[in-house]
Amino acid sequence: MASIYRFVTQKLLSHGVRDTADGNLAITDRRLFLDFVRLERAVRLEDFATVQSAVVAIENRCLSMGKRHIAVFAYMYLRFSDAAPKFTHLDIELEEEGGIRQTVDYRRRVSSTERLVGEWAAAWYDRYSKSFFRALYRSNSPTAN
Template identity: 60%
Template structure:
């Protein structure tokens, strides 16, 4: 990951669409919120699930204090689309003994902790993402 962590985090947030609405822009224009996302990236890089949870909690508290709690969706997306996310999941295949076989490919070798972080982000995004993004996009001028 060449370059500054700040530029990396900003680009990743923009790739998730934070620049499309006034509320979304808060994640990169509010210095404290942005630095919370930098903290999240640092936790993701060291693959520390406890640190990731702590960073997400901090982001949640910070955006809630701004009256923009729905912005937590960008933290969920940030985790969901981290390196621990599979590049491709092949269809489930029933095995001869009645079990199910699933082949998952990753972009690089990932640790169980990296997979846990990405899976937790995916779970939260699938559970709350659609409704939270609806609130983010309702903030369009």
């Protein structure tokens, strides 16, 4: 089995942490990276409270660094995982009560806790990603900092 550290590194790289100076800190700052390892361990435990706690630790670490926007990678880490829906289909035909049926497909069988984590992460990602990404890419400009 591959090292959890290598797994976390690869996952963060796949989310583009190296694309920005601030994003790169997710890998190069030892304490922040270990917070992401703790997040992966929480995901593997399938315990929602533990996952939330790990994300809060990442958010707090980013705040203490003065770079709150790096926390977007924690939301991405969860949002773009097997626990998040691969496809969502809306049935055009209205049901008798006037609602719309939504069908969700996952990459693999997921537990209710995994779905909860995926939906929670998607909500936070949708809420903050635009502003956090603006701040991340601003960190690459020569006048930043």
